[in-house]
Amino acid sequence: MFNVNEEKHVEAVLDTPVVDFWNEILLSYPRAKVILTIRNPRSWLRSQQKFYSGFARGCRKWLEPWRRGSNLVYGTECPSKEQAIKRYVQHNRNVFDSVPPERLLIMDMTGGDGWEKLCPFMGLDPPVCPPTNITQCLKAGVSSCAFPNRK
Template identity: 30%
Template sequence: MGNQPSTPKPGTEFQVIGAGLSRTGTASFSEALRILLDGPVYHGGTQTTLGPPVEIKTMIQILANLFPGRTETSEKEALQLLKERFSGYAAATDAPASGLVPELLKIYPDAKVICTVRDPKAWEKSMEGVTNAATMGFLNVILLPIPGMRHFPDYINKLRAQWRTLYGEAGKEPMTVETYERHIEWLKKVVPEDRLVFFAVKDGWEPLCKALGKPVPKDIPFPRINDGEAIQRLAKRKLTQGLIRWLIIIATAGLALIPMIWV
């Protein structure tokens, strides 16, 4: 997860579908793509939590149109919304794009599909913290006063429907090594072999540049962004923001009641 949302740049060619699951180095990968493709990258986790409310609301609508079931009309609407949302971006990474690969290939048939990977057991352990932070029961109430983030619990529920549809029983929480492996199997089924690349961010520039046909950047170290720390910071900030807004609401309501008490 990046530190701030990206801004679309009109006229940018969409070139890469990031098919790696969350917590596989997607933030570092996104920054690397931004450098190599010289254009903004849509990192799902960052855009939906730090971007304007339209970001998360649109993603909720897209997911609702596709999962668990879809019609010809709802799929057509979802594809149009995806095209609008990703217009001006060079790539899309992280959830929900990682589970929308077939749909994105319909819109961008020439795009390269790159799946970031890591040790499955390490991924499983990393996902425990993310799942716990995203599914706390009191989020509905605390996030209610925050525009955009008040939709976060609904967004997580839509992501759950996506995961269950794609991975079956392995898509249910808690996420496990089986979930990770089912995602890899699914990608191999829906993406032509010559279009699918697996990439570990720990390997740095060379394999990524080779996949994209780009020269290795000179004097620019490969980005190393700690997604876990960023998620923890975001969670604390949003919870604090929600609590402060509730205190203001309660205090304001209390002040409004004082004249009535003395009447």
């Protein structure tokens, strides 16, 4: 349960099942920001299939919560490729159309978006040592990656 009366109740929510009730969160938290990560729909589908098949070897063997979630999101326990892509594209369109531009950041991680786009949106300086380059950080004597300031 989200409690809008608690100032520090939560800093971030992500992934499933948030995609199903992001709008309710946005309405409950008028200063909340939304980061929508996008990618080519076919690439997204391949990633989803790889991820979920690794857990259950196919949707018919999913645990009950995953089956319920799939029914909620796609209207079926085992969506076709076309159903899944259609829902992915529609979700992105809904977010884009509903979130005020000043509260929305669209990031294409597979297309190269990274810290330089995320940090200004979040009001943060880039990390001292971006986690994508741990080896160089360790050689430079930096043992951990951290944001220098949090506003």
